Amino acid sequence: MKRRGLIGALAAAIALAAVPRRARASTPRLRPPGALPPGAFEQTCIGCVRCAEVCPTGCISFSSPLSMEQALPFIEPAAKACVLCMKCTQVCPTDALVPLTVDRDVIAREVKMGQPVLERSRCLSWNGDGVCRLCFHVCPYPEQAITLTGPRASPVFHAEACVGCGLCEEACPTLAHAIRIEAPRGP
Amino acid sequence: MARRPLQPLDFTLRHGKAWQRSRLAFLTFSVVLTVGLPLWHLRALDGHSRWSGLASLFPTAAPPFVGAPTSILVWVVELVDPAEALAVAMFRGPSWVLVWTVLPGVALVMLLGRFFCGWACPYLPLLAISNAARWLLRRMGFEPMDRRLPRVTSRVVLVGVLGVGAMLGVQVVPLVYPPAIIGREAFRLVFTGSFGVGALMVLGAFLFDTFVSRAGFCRSFCPGGAMFSVVGTFSPLHVHNERSTCTDCTACHVVCSLGQSPMTNRLDSGCERCGKCVAVCPTKALSWKVTR
Numbered sequence: 229m230k231r232r233g234l235i236g237a238l239a240a241a242i243a244l245a246a247v248p249r250r251a252r253a254s255t256p257r258l259r260p261p262g263a264l265p266p267g268a269f270e271q272t273c274i275g276c277v278r279c280a281e282v283c284p285t286g287c288i289s290f291s292s293p294l295s296m297e298q299a300l301p302f303i304e305p306a307a308k309a310c311v312l313c314m315k316c317t318q319v320c321p322t323d324a325l326v327p328l329t330v331d332r333d334v335i336a337r338e339v340k341m342g343q344p345v346l347e348r349s350r351c352l353s354w355n356g357d358g359v360c361r362l363c364f365h366v367c368p369y370p371e372q373a374i375t376l377t378g379p380r381a382s383p384v385f386h387a388e389a390c391v392g393c394g395l396c397e398e399a400c401p402t403l404a405h406a407i408r409i410e411a412p413r414g415p
Numbered sequence: 416m417a418r419r420p421l422q423p424l425d426f427t428l429r430h431g432k433a434w435q436r437s438r439l440a441f442l443t444f445s446v447v448l449t450v451g452l453p454l455w456h457l458r459a460l461d462g463h464s465r466w467s468g469l470a471s472l473f474p475t476a477a478p479p480f481v482g483a484p485t486s487i488l489v490w491v492v493e494l495v496d497p498a499e500a501l502a503v504a505m506f507r508g509p510s511w512v513l514v515w516t517v518l519p520g521v522a523l524v525m526l527l528g529r530f531f532c533g534w535a536c537p538y539l540p541l542l543a544i545s546n547a548a549r550w551l552l553r554r555m556g557f558e559p560m561d562r563r564l565p566r567v568t569s570r571v572v573l574v575g576v577l578g579v580g581a582m583l584g585v586q587v588v589p590l591v592y593p594p595a596i597i598g599r600e601a602f603r604l605v606f607t608g609s610f611g612v613g614a615l616m617v618l619g620a621f622l623f624d625t626f627v628s629r630a631g632f633c634r635s636f637c638p639g640g641a642m643f644s645v646v647g648t649f650s651p652l653h654v655h656n657e658r659s660t661c662t663d664c665t666a667c668h669v670v671c672s673l674g675q676s677p678m679t680n681r682l683d684s685g686c687e688r689c690g691k692c693v694a695v696c697p698t699k700a701l702s703w704k705v706t707r
Contacts, residue, residue, distance in 0.1 A: 267584060271506035274499045275589035276486035277602045281456045290603065292611030299589040299599060321486045321495050321516055322503050 256411040257302035258394065260288055261310060261339045262317035262325040266414040272324035275299025279316030279325060285309070288316060303341070305394020306405050312339065312368060312393050336369065341392030342409040344373070344385040350406035353382040363396035363407055383407075431693040434703075438534050438689060445535040449484050449598055453605035456481075465608035483598025484537050485589070485639070486516075497521055498573070498642035499595070502580055502588045521646055528650035529643040532633060532673075533687030538593040541617070542633065542672065545624040552625075562628040563674060566683070569634065569641035576638045592639045593617055593632070630672035634685065644684040654692055655704035656680045667692035667701060677701055 256266060260279050263269050279301050280288040287308035288301045303310055312335050317325040328338055352358040359380045367374045372389040374396070376382065383396075385407070394409045455478040458470040481488040485496035495516035504513055524531065533539070549559045580587035589595040596613040603611050620632040633640055654677045656667075667677040670691045675682045677692040693701045 268507075270585045272503055272586075274486060274495070274503060274586055275595065275599060276483045277599050278482045278486070278488065280606070281453060281481055281602060284460055286460070286462060286606065289607070290599065290611065292603065292609070294612045296583065296585045296587075296590070298612060299586065299595070319481050319488060321482070321488070321493055321512075322500075322507075323510075323512055 256413055257297070257300075258305065258342050258392070258409060258411045260301055260303060260316045260325055261312060261314060261335070261341055261391070261393070262320075262328045263341070264324055264326070266412055269324055270296075270300060272322050273300055274322055274324075275301075276321060277301075278319040278321065282315045282319050284313060284315065285311055287311075303394065305397040305409050307398070309394035309398035310341065311395070312391065332368075335391055336372075336389070339391040339393075340412070341394070342411045343387050343392065344390045344396070345408050345410050346383065346385050347404070347406050347408070348382075350402050350404050351382065352402060352406070353378075353380045354406075356380065360401065362399040362401060366395040366399040368393060368395065429694060430696060430699055431690050431703075434690040435694050441534045442539055445484065446537050446540060448480065448487075449537040449594075450601050450605075452478060452480055452482070453602045457605055462606065464606055466605050470605070483602065484535070484594040485592065485598065492519065494520055496588075496592075496595070496639055496642075497524070497646055498592065498639045499586070499588050501642065502577055502586055505577060505581060506584075524643050524647045524650070526650060527652055528647035528684060528686060528688050529640060530647075530688040531643055532637075532640050533689030536594050536633075537597045538617070538620070538633070541621050542624060542630055545621055546629065546672065548625050549629060559625065559629075560627050562631060564628070564631065564635040566685070569636065569644065569685075572636050573638045573641035573645075588638050591616070591636075593620055593637065594639065630674075633687075634673055640685075640687075648684045650684070651705050652688060653704050653706055654682060654686065654690070654701055655706075657700045657702070659700075660698045661700035662698055664697060666695045666697065670695045 259269055264272055275290070277290065280290070285308055287303050287310050289304070290299065290301060291297045314328045314330045314335070317328045320327070326338070328334055348354040352360040361376065361381050361383070363383050364370055364374045364376055369389055369391065373386055375384050375386065377384050392409045396407045397405055397409050400407050451473070454466060454470040455473040457464060457466065458473040458475060459477045479490050485499055487494050493516040495513070497517050497520060500513050500517040552559045576587050576591060596617055600610050600613045600617070603609065624630055624632050628635070656677055661678065663678060665678060671677065673685050673687055675686050690703070693703065
């Protein structure tokens, strides 16, 4: 009797040990603002969905297919971006999202959801198809995270001043989203 | 075919009415909260989904509670499930935040044993359906299997889940713990209109309980239940059988989902304090006792 339980537990452990390689190989995802660095975040978040429940834009979601990511919140800015209200950080029970106040300077200092990466060949202002500037207008840190340059007011992104909220990615009108926020890589 | 003389649904809960009413009220509150909170939040945010109509029954003011069954914020009081808090503490070290959030629950479980399982788990309605399905199957002539895994299984699973989580560097408890899954899936259903894979995992637990082992998931696989059993080992609240009035009718054995043995006074920390045995006892031989 005892042996059967042990064998079952061992089999379960081996089956679960097969999962992580896939989970780690998948592309990292944008976490809500104030999230602990990758690695620490996965260890601390208990998937209680409070952050998503209080998010006024509904940008925080959970993946539905079978994976270790299932209970971890993520943001897909191309669909819906974060407006930096910091409500999610204030309800997190385990401080996987460090509580922050809604203060421009605090957010600029503490929040780093990802890195902006611009594909200039797709950007309307860079490839000569228009003078769009939408990203500049939605950016919460204009003239710091985004500056405009040249005759068509082409955007230049400054990663060091960017908090990675993804509002530019959401606003970008090109089908392929010329600007993307890349999530930080795991340890 | 050998038929057992008594079936779970043959019983009416005669005695201990106050206990059963309190339990069902508490359980109803818990289930309504699990499904109602996402709806209320959707309403407060003025969001739209397939369930907006149902959500419009709720007030527009933000609800006083935030969270899922295993981690809920009640005004300013944080309540987090001990199994999940332990898994977090394993990685991050014990912090005051964690201690405060588990303290109320742990204190209650130390006093009342594994009562959350019988009083608050949102899986209980499904378990009731599973038990009814087993009864129906038996009526139709199929004897459903009732595998009893050794008692130690639940502890092995708890340690295994924590160990696998530590190996992978991920919280595994929320992935396999039915109340956590149900809370998440309720949120997903209300906000996006569809279930995720968690619903399949709950369905798996339901099928296991129905066809393989009665309440087998709760007894042998639930990491949260195992944690409550461990924390509530020294709970002073027990069902006591007054042997002189007992007629050995086994009604209490049959009604118990968790394989406890009130008739022979052999109960362990797996007892969820639901009191159904006390309620069905025809001679009132069973009663609640506070012992040391």
